[in-house]
Structures are given as C-alpha cells and as structure tokens.
Amino acid sequence: MKLLSEGAEAKIYMQEIFGERLVVKERIKKEYREASLDEKLRLARTRNEARILYRAFEAGVKTPRLISVGKFSIYMSYLEGKLLRDVKKSQYLLRQAGLLLAKMHNADIAHGDFTPANIIVSKNTVYVIDFGLAEISKSIEEKAIDLLLMKRSLNEKQYKVLADSYAKAYRGSSDVFRKLVEIEKRGRYQIRTLT
C-alpha cells in the first residue's frame, strides 16, 4: 500500500488488487482521545461517509465508486488526475463543478467542504471527493455553506460561471442564494475571509 496523503483524521492509501487500483481511506486512532469516544467517532464517520458516497454515486454525481467498507476504512475506485486547485480553472470545468453541486443538492447531500482541493479533474471531467464532512440534509443553510466555501476559493469571474451553472441545474437554488447573502452579512463571515 502506498500512502497518498495524510489528513487530520484519516490516511489515504493506494492499493492494487488484481492489477486494479483502489483508494483506501482509513480513519486512524487518535491517542489524545478517550478510547471509547475515539472508536465511536471513527465508526460512525466511516459509515456515514460510505453511505453518502454511495447515495451521491446513485444520484449521478461524479465521484469515486464505493467498492467496500471496513470497520474504519472505505475502499473506492482510483481516479487518475489532478486537483481542480492545481489546474487552470477553465469555464468548462467550472460549469461541470456547478453541475456536480446541483446534483448533490438535488439529492439533499451537503458536502461540507466543497473547495477546489476536493475536486479531481480526470480526462477533462470533474469528480467530487472526500465526503468526510458531508451530511444528508435538506437544510438551505448547509447548502449555502457549500457555495460559500467555493466562492471564497475562487475569483469573482470563476465563481459566477460555477454559480450560473448551479442555478440552472438546481431548482431550489434561489433559496440557497438568498441564504448565502444572509450568511455573508453575518459578522463572523464578513470578517472571516480565507487567506
């Protein structure tokens, strides 16, 4: 197994089985946490993430495909490509990203960390990854936060392309945009910009 990346709560490996490449996301034990709390959190989060990944895939959202779930690990298909964060953000890619978000919100999935670092561009097609903070939710606020996070990671022109494509594909978008304006007016978000 080859370590691809290491986050705060999980390690991402690549594993080859019968010549097929798989991605393994394994939630690691945290020494600082009370043992039973640690196990409970890792178990619940692994299940939740796998459930949402599957739901997204079923709803036609372009994501890695869920292959198998272990106690603390998720096995999914490997995607060859680069992060949207690290490539030229063409209008074509941004429109696709907007469409991805629309499909997720149609399925009542709030991603929770929708940024260019969680989008993979593979063969000029965009895929959304990492449902670690995702929730199944009808909440307009959660959906607006998805847009807000992406807005703060893009420039004005790029965001507009993405938002327009999202608006066309998601029927509830006007409520989400209204909520976004409201959130941005709140003091915390006015001051808290991404650096």
Next chain:
Amino acid sequence: MLVMGIESSAHTLGVGIVRDGEILANEKISYDVGSGGMIPSKVAEFHIENVSKVIEYSLKKAGISLKQIEGIGYTRGPGIGPCLQVGELAAKTIANKFAIPITQVNHGVGHIEITKHVAGLNDPLALYVSGGNSQILKLVDKPYRHYHVLGETLDIGIGNMLDSFARELKLVPAWGSSIEKEAKGGKYIEMPYTVKGMDFAFTGLLTYAKKLIGKVSNKDLCYSLQETAFSMICEATERALLLTKSRELCVCGGVAQSTRLKEMLGKIAKEHNVKFGFAPNEFNGDNGAMIAYVAERLIKSGYTSKIEECGIEQRYRIEKAVVP
C-alpha cells in the same frame, strides 16, 4: 522603555510593568465570583475600589515610581463594559497626568503574545480558550498584521460552559478546574459531539449533561463532559495545524490551566512533530503583564492614540487588532 498595562475586562483586575520585554511586575486581584456569577456593576465597583492599590503594588514590585512610567496600555476589549471602563479610566488618567503615550490592547492578542514570549515560540498556531472565548488563530500579514480566526465556538466559550456545569453541581466555577478534579477516575458516557470543520459548539453538550445530573454519578458526568469538550477542540486544532502547516502550537487563556487539555494537545503536537508551548498559569489567567507587554511593542511601533480617541469595545474582534 518602561510600560504599564492595565487589564480589567472581567473579574480580574491586573496591573503589569515591563521594561524592554522583561516582566518586572504582574500584580492582580480577583473579584470572588462565588456561585452566582458576575454582576457587571458589582465587579466594576470592586475594580474601582482596588485599582489604585494594585497599581501601587505593581510599582513596589518593580521598584519604580509612577512618574518613571514612559507609556501605558489598557484592555480595549472584548469584555464586560463597566469593568473595561475602569481600566480605561485609570490608564487615561495616568497618560494625561504624566503626558505619556497611551495605547489600546486587544485582550486575546495579549494572551497569545505573552504566551509566545514566555514559551519562546515564533509563529505558532494558537488555541485561545477562556470563559467567553474559544478560538483557533494564526498570525497573517495581509491586509495588516493580525490574528486570523481559523475556527471558533459557534455559541458559548468553553470556560463558561464548564463553569455553568460546575454551578449546577454546586462546585466552584473556576474555568473548569473543579470539573477536572471531579473527573478523576470517571467512566466515559456517550455525549453530543459537535465539530463543523474547524468550528465547534457547546450548548448541545451542556444541555445533555445537565439532564443527566442525578441519574449518573458526578464523577462520570464531569469526566465525559470534559473529555468530549476537549476532544472537540483538539480535533479542530489538529485540522488547523495540518491546514496551516504550522511547526509550532500554543495554548493560552484561562482554560489553558487544565493539565488534561495540555496533555491532549501535547500528544497531537508529538504526532505531527510540532513544538508545543504554553505559559505558566499566572499568564493564562487574566493579567496585566500581557497588556503591558503588547502595549510596549505597540508604542514602539507607533501605534498610539490620543486620549480622546481611546475607548472600550465589548465585542472587540481579534481580527480588527493590529499586532506589532
């Protein structure tokens, strides 16, 4: 440069004196909060009665007289209005009498900067945990040098949460220390755990724990409440540590007095091979030295105000404060 700092944002009135970064005095007196919490006017009255005395003590400790002071700073906020006004008034009076420069200090900046200073850190990710505040911060240079909030509580500060629970159990509310004592040897019971990215929330946890009083032993309740709350903060901190790629971590503020919290953060730092630091407890509780220390640097960098421009701000956000 010889600089005095006055802190009076909550129940502690503190006066510190520094000379070129060296702490010469750090005197304080605290209003006995008891079991009833703080009544702003009562605490302010207490500060008014004691401010001259604490100033005298600090001068004596530093071995200087008031007229030798070359600059003065006080806490502009955040804090309790009537309490802040006492420090503001005292500082302005001294600045006016001796015609020395006056500067306004953000309370949170004080906590972080003094911790960096005494723990020997350069540019740490800072966890600031006190009664009313719980924030994860990092210094950024643009558009001006300030502490950027990466994550914070979405409702109440962790100290107030722990104190509120301590009162329910008829324990002394002292920034979680009585909860920590009571928690020794407890068993873990599942409790609500709320982390959103690098933000967290405590009211759900508090309400849940309160409902269990009388049904579960106090020992188990305190243990589980503390473990859950600290784990939430630690998880958010670890995420911020990796995001910012910081090589140093510090914890400051009243709740930084907790040994358990420092133990947990130490483990995270060790795992990521990051230097971890904190200050002795006299600087974790509210104190005047941290205000004096920041004030001296502000004055030396030219950040002074006219007496007429100086004021207080109960909700003085840390992002708004320029860090020298």
